[in-house]
Amino acid sequence: MPKQSSNLEPIRHSLAHLLAAAVLDLWPDTKPTIGPAIEDGFYYDFEFSEPISNDDLPKIEKKMREILKTWDTFEGKKVSKKEALDHYKTNPYKKELIEEIAEKKEDITLYTSGKFTDLCRGGHASSAKVIKADAFKLTSVAGAYWRGDEKNKMLTRIYGTAFDTKDELEKHLKLQEESKKRDHRKLGRELGLFTIIDEVGPGLPLFYPKGAILRRIVENFITEIQEAAGYVPIWIPHxxxxxxxxxxxxxxxxxxxxxxxxxxxxxxxxxxPMNCPHFMMLYKSMPHSYRELPVRYTATTTNYRLEKSGELSGLTRVRALTQDDCHVFLKPEQIKTEIELMLHMIEKVFKAMGFDDFWVQVSLRDPKAKQKYIGTEAHWENAETELKKAIAGKKNWKALEAVGEAAFYGPKLDFMMKDVLGREWQLSTVQLDFNLPERFKLEYTDEEGKQQQPIVIHRAILGSTERFLGILIEHFGGAFPLWLSPVQAVILPISDEINEYAESLAAGLKAGGIRVEIDRRSESIGKKIREAEMQKTPYMLIVGKKERDQKTVSVRQRGEKDLGAMKMEEFIEKIQKEIQAKSI
Structure with a gap:
């Protein structure tokens, strides 16, 4: 649960204004559009008359610091629609925003600091003097469609970051450098995991064999856990x-x-775009007795969502997303036991994936606004009580109750994970639902032969397979643990005459359930080792005449020194134990 200064958002918002002022000073014919504060920083979108690049950022930063010295407070002024439109006669973007604000009958306000005025709702620093000139930095230039719609004009977005102190900024920039190295989009290309092709469409990733194997490993692991917990598979159309x-x-x-x-x-x-209605119809299509409950349905299936192109990002925001979707139909008195089972499953997955730093948000209804929620008072009281009891049973877990954050149809749990760079991601979700059972008129026959309405729990551990894989790639920097690695060992023959021995070794490894490749290229062994290290392959098996004659392999582990010569049976036993243990 990250904590940041409460002043940071106003400071970052103010810096977006400062950025726009500097750009207009350097390129007066530029049209500014919008510039909000965002997590870790700010950005501003512009229509430039000439292209700019990252090479221009130092010049813009310098101008920002010059202007900052002349600024004091941010003065807001409420204006009429006509006044605002007159101010932005030549800026169609601001005019569009003004028309929308006026249509909603909201106040139109302009904020001024120094010589710069911007259309803005407010929320700035109390004074420009609190902005430290050495605690902000412009980070990149990117393209962005106006309002995130690919049908609109492509604008130029300038990103920046800002903190309370220079030390905090420098620490953040170091993390950003490491983040760039771990960017799953970059690693996806370098490691041959996935790609996105214009002719196929934005937000529609295609997976190469290695990426498809990684997907299969993760999805099969989830399937094994679910089957052991009594979940049964279903299939639904697209x-x-x-x-x-x-x-x-x-x-x-x-x-x-x-x-x-x-x-x-x-x-x-x-x-x-979602699976829930299909699950409801499957349950409804057959009669159910209280003896059957809970009924646990699961399907790993792809949904399609029309996300704005400007919001798409690698695997973490896509238009085709695969979910490990589960719906459990149960009686009210089964909630605690079922939630405990789900928590155990989630914990098992997180541990295997190396996600040790996580916390849970327990989203509850607002007791002062009960009219906002559907479902009976008894259902809500029971569900929230049982949910809290289940979480309380996990003594070592961090949990935060969020009153008023429940969905209108039921309380929920959201699992937030911190990766190795300290970034927070939402992963698993457990959601109670009193709405869909009512809408679909779901029933089961109770002990007295009467028809009762079940409660539904929606549950996804991965959330979205694509997003989960993006997070996984960045968390490990592509250097996956052995059990997750698409290629677990690569055989590196020193010369072509060793290829036949290499083939026999590969056959033995495959028979032992090891994912293996052979590098048959006519390259030096040094180059082959470097390539295997760059591909982040866990084990390299170097074989020459000596190894062939002695029926051994020379073993090298990723990022470490040689482990020496081993008999193939010895190596297979070693690697199988490591895979079985799911060592990180």
């Missing part, structure tokens, strides 16, 4: 009639749905 989303309440309310397909006279069909 398109469905719009009628289903009318029942669920998603139709016309869920912004990320793709437009319906034109099937010439048939009902409107949609490509699915």
């Amino acid at each position: 398109i469905t009639k719009g009628d289903l989303y009318k029942i669920s309440g998603h139709l016309d309310k869920y912004d990320a749905m793709y437009p319906p397909m034109d099937l010439k006279g048939e009902s409107k069909y949609y490509i699915k």
Whole structure:
């Protein structure tokens, strides 16, 4: 649960203004658009008349520091629509924003510091004097569509970062450098894991064999854990009639749905953006007794969401996302036991993946606004009590209750994980639902032969497979633990005459369940070792005439010295134990 100075957001917001002022001073014909504070910094989008690059950032920074000396307070002024439009006669972006503000009948305000005025709602530093000139830095130039819509004009976005002190800034910049090295988009290309191709479309990743193997390893691990916990697989189609989303309440309310397909006279069909309605219909299609509950359905299936192109990012924000989606149908008195089972599963996955630093947000309803929530008072009291009891049973876990953060249809748990760089990611979710059982009229027969409505728990451990893999790649910097590595060992023959021996070794390793490759290139052994290290392969098996004659391999471990010669049986036993233990 990261803590930052409460002054940082106003400071970062103020620096966005300062950035715009500097850009306009250097390029007066530039059109500024919007510039908010964001996590760790700020940005501003501009329409430049000439292209700029990262090489221009030092010049802009210098100008920002010059202007900062002349600024004092940020003076806000409420203006009429006409005054605002007159101020931005030649700026279509600001005019569009002004028209929208006026249409919503909200106040239009301009904020001025020094000679610079901007359309803004406020929220600046109390004084420009609190902004330390050595505690901010511009970091990059990027392209961004106006309002994140690829149909709009491509603008130039300048990013910056800022902290309370120079030391905090320098620490952050070091982390950013390490973050660049670990960027899953960069490593995805270098390690041959995945790619995104324009002709296929943004937000639609394609996985190379190594990436597909990594996916399969992770998904199979989840499947094993779920099967051991009594989950049963289902399968659902990827398109469905719009009628289903009318029942669920998603139709016309869920912004990320793709437009319906034109099937010439048939009902409107949609490509699915979520799975929940399908799970509900499967449960409803058969009668259920209290003796069957809980019913645990699971499906690893892909959803399609119309995310704005400007918000897409590698694997962490995509349009085709695969979910390890589970829905459990149960009686109210089964909540605590079922949640405890889910927590055990999540803990097992996090431990195996090396995610040791995490905390849980327990999202509860606002007791002062009960009218906002559906479901009976008894359901809510029981669900929240049992949820808190289940979490309390995990003595070593960090948990934070968030009153008022529950969904309107039930309380939930969100798992937040910190990676090796201290960045926080939301991963697993456990969500109680009183809404969909009501909408779909779900039932089970109780002990007295009466029909009762079950409670539903939505649960995803990975959340999105793609996003999880992006986080996993960055967490390990591509140097995956042995059990997760797409290639666990590479055989490096010193010369072509050793290839036959290398083939026999590979066959033995594969028979032992080891994922292995042979580097048959006519390159020096030094170059082959360097390449294997760059590919972050856990084990390199170097073989020459000596190894062939003695029926051994010379073993080298990733990032370490040689482990010496081993018999193949000895190496297989060693590596199998390491895989079985899921060592990190």
